[in-house]
Amino acid sequence: MSVQLTLEDVRVALGGNEILHGVSLDIAPGEFLTLLGPSGSGKTTTLNVIAGLVPTSGGHVRFDQQPVEKRPPHDRDIGLVFQSYALFPHMTVGENVAFPLLTRKVDKAKRRAVAEQMLELVQLPGTADRPVRSLSGGQQQRIALARALAPSPSVLLLDEPMAALDKQLRETMQIEVKRIQQEVGVTTVAVTHDQTEAMTMSDRVAIMRDGNVEQIDTPEALYRRPATLFAARFLGETNLVAVRDGRLAGFGTGVGARSGTAVLRPEDFALGGDLPGSAPRLSVRVTTASFQGTRYRLDVVHDEVGAMIVTLPASTDPTTIAPGTTIELALNDGCDLHVVPEDVESEPPLVSADLTIAA
């Protein structure tokens, strides 16, 4: 059973300081939301508020409209997965998975059946009788997930669940966690520092900054339409190019907008020679060029715009982009230039302008 999870102007004060300054989130039943943000921005505190592990000093937390602020953690119907797995080392895999059912007084045969069903779900069938210590880190994380899901919680909370895994395993597990979450359909909130992980797993991502939600949207919208420069910098690599009096710095192109900052992603560029002469362009000097299998990644510099990051197709002739070379960059066909207006950082509510390039 999945629930609608609502945080309404939630405030938390700890050690004499207010840590959350009015966090509001509305998470649909079965949705996967990730809290992403720098260290100390309030991600874990928000997760702990939902779990009931941290008291609120204001606002409301609701499951399907019902306030739960007064309910203790064990009475909130929540599954929790931590970075450290927190499995019981002296128990078997099956006993670990079934543990939450033991405390709910479910009989032994039913516990065993649920444990086996959960082990199927996390693709570790037949491991119920193995000592938990005999499993690898990735397998132990699957067991932690199976244990959290065993009582069919209303809400699943994942606190940096992949942080202890190596990069390759982490990428596999991100896909796997999303598959399992979709199969079960449980409303899920995750915390991570890892923007790729956030984009891979989530229906929506909430970017947190200093105890507030900076922006919440789908990964695509956050990447293409960041409402603030903080959000633009936090999700994906970005080039911030000034727009003054309606002209894009360096390019000189009219963008028909007031002043602000254009958010140009590395893939928004192509080599000038590959595009029609009408495409906005500027000459830059290559400082580094590295081949990354599916593309080249270049650091380039322009006197007025400064340093930028650019990616070009893997088929690009490497001799034309060698460090020290001056190349002409053009804005890619279909590049939908997004400008954050100048006053946005200081004057909420946040709005962003979508502009088409004037001929």
Ligand SMILES: Nc1ncnc2c1ncn2[C@@H]1O[C@H](COP(=O)(O)OP(=O)(O)OP(=O)(O)O)[C@@H](O)[C@H]1O
């Ligand atoms: N028990 C506490 N007492 C006082 N301050 C606290 C307490 N717990 C957290 N804080 C402070 O609250 C702020 C938010 O902490 P929180 O752990 O929620 O951030 P975070 O975004 O999860 O960071 P990280 O990514 O480093 O885990 C930090 O400045 C932290 O120092």
